[in-house]
Amino acid sequence: MALLEVKNLTTSFHTRDGVVKAVDGVSFSVEAGETVGIVGESGSGKSVTCYSLLKLIPMPPGKIEAGQALFDGMDLLQLPEAKMRGVRGKRIGLIFQDPMTSLNPYLKISTQLIEPLLIHEGISKSEALSRAIAEMDAVGIPDAKNRIHSYPHEFSGGMRQRVMIAMALITRPDILIADEPTTALDVTIQRQVLDLIKTRQKELGTAVVFITHDLAVVSEVCDYVNVMYAGRFVERAGVDTLFTKPRHAYTRALQRSIPALQKKNEVLYTIPGLPPNLATEIPGCAFAPRCPDSNGEAHAKTRPELVELESKHWVQNCPGCLSAGI
Amino acid sequence: MAYLELENLTKHFTKRKGLFTSELQTVRAVDGVSLSIEKGEILGLVGESGCGKSTLSRLIMQLLRPTSGSVVLEGERLADLPASEIRKRRRDFQMIFQDPYASLNPRMTVFSALAESITTRHPGLINNRSALEEAVAELMERVGLDARYIRKYPHEFSGGQRQRIAIARALGTEPKLVLADEPVSALDVSIQSQILNLLRKLRDELDLTMIFISHDLSVVRYIADRIAVMDEGKIVEVNEADRLFEEPQSDATKMLLSAIPQVRF
Structure with missing residues (x-):
């Protein structure tokens, strides 16, 4: 308990x-x-x-x-x-x-x-x-x-x-x-x-x-990390899993934007756009507009639910975010 | 001849040791700092709280008079100039501050904030509204803001976006030297990178000379060409950014490096 x-x-x-x-x-x-x-x-x-x-x-x-x-x-x-x-x-x-x-x-x-x-x-x-x-x-x-x-x-x-x-x-x-x-x-x-x-x-x-x-x-x-975006958890995992096998596009984008992990003299990776306005209804995947794979087609059309991929590793089940190449 | 030269710059503050004694105590906030910066260079300045970074930046910005030593910008010793002349030179050195919520006047639109800055360099524009508006719009676009938001x-x-406005305001006077004091510390990781990219782009486009103060060494490593480490009022080490990380010499540098949180993989 x-x-x-x-x-x-x-x-x-x-x-x-x-x-x-x-x-x-x-x-x-x-x-x-x-x-x-x-x-x-x-x-x-x-x-x-x-x-x-x-x-x-x-x-x-x-x-x-x-x-x-x-x-x-x-x-x-x-x-x-x-x-x-x-x-x-x-x-x-x-x-x-x-x-x-x-x-x-x-x-x-x-x-x-x-x-x-x-x-x-x-x-x-x-x-x-x-x-x-x-x-x-x-x-x-x-x-x-x-x-x-x-x-x-x-x-x-x-x-x-x-x-x-x-x-x-x-x-x-x-x-x-x-x-x-x-x-x-x-x-x-x-x-x-x-x-x-x-x-x-x-x-x-x-x-x-x-x-x-x-x-x-x-x-x-x-020990355990919940990644939050637009009022919901998009990924939840043990700390080692989260850093070695991040699945959600947002988690991966966040990791890529840490300056320490980037080469000097290269343009820093940034997540385009801004977080959504939470006063408006978000019909599908909240990260879709900022996702690098944003033709939108692949993203969930209804708010994606968390699914457990493996023990204690949960991720929002949005095909676009899971497959986005970051 | 370097673009900006600090020659043995020193600032001591004296205060009485206690309420009922006339004995004086001297705080050596900046203690014999010599540094030179080339045109178009970004120099990182790092150190713990209380090491004298802020006092040094105030001396460079001519907000404090040094106890001894001088700041030489383009071969001109600023300490020799009368106060009225310093006032005129202020547009040549500008600051970007940490907190864009506090450093912008909430009652001024983007237009008035930027126009004020532009007209200090080009007073002729005050009476030419359309040219001024054009200049503001151009400045906004340079820092990646949509010129449609000029009245906001x-x-x-x-x-x-606010930090972009603050940067635009600093650039509006066409400064020779920009001192950025923790410009990304108050921002989220994803926004930090956007602002760092912008500062780099502006340096390349405008050949800006910049002093970048931060306690986040990984940010400084990324943006600075050289890094100076300050400890107890003195510069204890200056080196190329990557070299400083790879072969730290002084104890202060080693301690700062060991304090950086590491991402484990």
């Missing part, structure tokens, strides 16, 4: 420009201790998928139209707010992209770090403080005992992201959702933060849902 |  089982999650936003189907029937599961990646371009629905699970999307305009998210015998999508508060930040932790904006600049780190403990575990302030200091030690912040009384602006970007990780893990959650945690950091700090997430994950046995648009990061941290 | 505002464009 998986730790978290998401079935047919559908979230849309009711805006003036129409109903935007941000997440359109997405299913995935997370096993204990595993790292599951969700990768895709901006606006593909990666973040909305995870925020829907924790009811963190603004409702209205957002609305969870359908689906189930089974976590420890509860359906998160049906959970009343009072109970959700016992899950969010306690059993499912979150870290965001930008540690500058996700920490409160007016409050000391100590205040912010012990807050989850005071709320969820009801322990005394002094006890919470010593646990917070231990947690800061564990994420590699030097001189934690004194630094904990500093304000966020006194920390560098990388150190702030460490504080965020400490804050998310202090309640020992079963799942940590990391939404582009290293996108705002430079390459050496990114390396440190990725290593830290991996180490803490191993020490605590936490499962991680890792959202990113960077395929190189995915290949380093994830 | 930045929010009506996607991130990649």
